[in-house]
Amino acid sequence: MPPHPPRLASPHASHASSVLVSAPGKVILFGEHAVVYNKPAIAASLGLRSYAWFRAQPAGVSPSLLRLNLPDIHRTTIEFPLVQLAAVSREYYYALDASDAMLRPSVLLPDAERALEPVLSELPHSAVRPAVLAFLHLFLAICPKLPALNVCVRSELPVGAGLGSSASFSVAVAAGLLALASSHPDIDSEAKEEVDPAWRVNQWAFMAEKVIHGNPSGVDNSLATYGGAKIYSKGQLESLNGFSSLRFLLTDTCVPKNTKRQVEMVRTRKMRFPSVMDLLIDSVENIVKECKAVFRDIAQGTISQAEMVSSMEALIEMNHGVMAACGVSHPSLETVRLVTASHGLQSKLTGAGGGGCALTFLPPGTTRETISAVATQLSANGFKCYETEVGGSGVEVRTQRSVDSGNEEGEQVAVLAAWEEFAARPLVRDGSGGGGGGVDGLNAYFESS
Numbered sequence: 001m002p003p004h005p006p007r008l009a010s011p012h013a014s015h016a017s018s019v020l021v022s023a024p025g026k027v028i029l030f031g032e033h034a035v036v037y038n039k040p041a042i043a044a045s046l047g048l049r050s051y052a053w054f055r056a057q058p059a060g061v062s063p064s065l066l067r068l069n070l071p072d073i074h075r076t077t078i079e080f081p082l083v084q085l086a087a088v089s090r091e092y093y094y095a096l097d098a099s100d101a102m103l104r105p106s107v108l109l110p111d112a113e114r115a116l117e118p119v120l121s122e123l124p125h126s127a128v129r130p131a132v133l134a135f136l137h138l139f140l141a142i143c144p145k146l147p148a149l150n151v152c153v154r155s156e157l158p159v160g161a162g163l164g165s166s167a168s169f170s171v172a173v174a175a176g177l178l179a180l181a182s183s184h185p186d187i188d189s190e191a192k193e194e195v196d197p198a199w200r201v202n203q204w205a206f207m208a209e210k211v212i213h214g215n216p217s218g219v220d221n222s223l224a225t226y227g228g229a230k231i232y233s234k235g236q237l238e239s240l241n242g243f244s245s246l247r248f249l250l251t252d253t254c255v256p257k258n259t260k261r262q263v264e265m266v267r268t269r270k271m272r273f274p275s276v277m278d279l280l281i282d283s284v285e286n287i288v289k290e291c292k293a294v295f296r297d298i299a300q301g302t303i304s305q306a307e308m309v310s311s312m313e314a315l316i317e318m319n320h321g322v323m324a325a326c327g328v329s330h331p332s333l334e335t336v337r338l339v340t341a342s343h344g345l346q347s348k349l350t351g352a353g354g355g356g357c358a359l360t361f362l363p364p365g366t367t368r369e370t371i372s373a374v375a376t377q378l379s380a381n382g383f384k385c386y387e388t389e390v391g392g393s394g395v396e397v398r399t400q401r402s403v404d405s406g407n408e409e410g411e412q413v414a415v416l417a418a419w420e421e422f423a424a425r426p427l428v429r430d431g432s433g434g435g436g437g438g439v440d441g442l443n444a445y446f447e448s449s
């Protein structure tokens, strides 16, 4: 650990790069909550993504700042003068457990969190604190030279709805900071070590998820990092052929839920009634095994499509029932189930439950008319429907072309305009937008890395 406050990066280094990262949300088909107890879960990345744009602070700005723009959570903008961060950082680094804390992903220990308290005390909303604390932990640990940055994170995902917005936020932030750290000659950090970059992103994102969730299983950040349609079990991912060809409707009940609270609730019930809860959790494991067998059988041609559909529907119904028994359903989720069942479609909660999203299985051949009729009825209940692909790419990191060098003034202006648009895009839950507005225009300025 550095025994003294870190040396700040030279504030306006001309080689400072900007980075645009995107990471998907996820949908859990089977296994939420049980996965916290080391049971397997079946999950896939979603077509809805979070985008984090990191820009080096323009030359001439004083004082040097970390400016964090999080419009999706109460339109938050926070500025941390770097001298203020440097002042708290001595305690923070001291409190990190290992002497090589910067060399490997490290959990935010209570003393390190306490050290950050002076810069956190005035955060207005409860949703803001975990996100900012997670960001600061990664920023200080990954970039100990404290570069001056503007950071904006936007999401196509509804926040707090069971689609893994916290994990896609965590993965995007981890990947962006690691990319900056490895490309910035003024920032010496672990990023120069020879470790699989995706592994490192995933591990740091897991640390951020711990700040936000308390006790995450790791399934969400793993899917947001690696993408695809997978079985997740004890930190390992296994591809699951057949899953990504299935279609689902996602319904956000717009009832806010908090994953940390939901996970704690299940733990409390498990401590109170272990003999009951252990069986429920084991039964989720068996549902996952049955689902895996269905995918195997359909791939081998030993069951018909109709048999596959009827098995999936039964498993969805059973998994939801078990989750309800664990105490994590909600009247709004039961309404989704009733509405979709009246059209012959099965639904279950997805994610932490207690509100948030339900997933409805759309068997092959479900007509457009049926989907529209269901969506219309769900909307009439105040819910919001998403039809989205599953199994797409994981985290993507793109670095900005040489506009930071100051040679291309016109392009600088255009990038700034794109930034403003990116930050001002309407919120998903406003019902007024979402879906990538302000992101498409950025493609011209970034290249894959």
Ligand SMILES: Nc1ncnc2c1ncn2[C@@H]1O[C@H](COP(=O)(O)OP(=O)(O)O)[C@@H](O)[C@H]1O
Pocket (backbone or CB within 6 Å): 050, 070, 071, 072, 073, 126, 127, 128, 129, 130, 131, 153, 154, 155, 158, 159, 160, 161, 162, 163, 164, 165, 166, 167, 169, 212, 213, 257, 258, 259, 260, 351, 352
């Ligand atoms: N785009 C975002 N910007 C800032 N913070 C975010 C964003 N997305 C998620 N978060 C953080 O994650 C929390 C929601 O996490 P969680 O309760 O796990 O719900 P979810 O099911 O969406 O992951 C938010 O309260 C916030 O702290």
Ligand SMILES: C[C@@](O)(CCOP(=O)(O)O)CC(=O)O
Pocket (backbone or CB within 6 Å): 031, 032, 033, 034, 035, 036, 161, 162, 163, 164, 165, 166, 213, 215, 216, 217, 218, 219, 220, 259, 263, 350, 351, 352, 353, 356
């Ligand atoms: C309930 C849980 O299984 C999934 C939570 O997902 P989400 O935050 O509701 O998107 C918790 C976890 O796996 O860490």
Ligand SMILES: [Mg+2]
Pocket (backbone or CB within 6 Å): 164, 165, 166, 167, 213, 220, 259
């Ligand atoms: Mg979450």
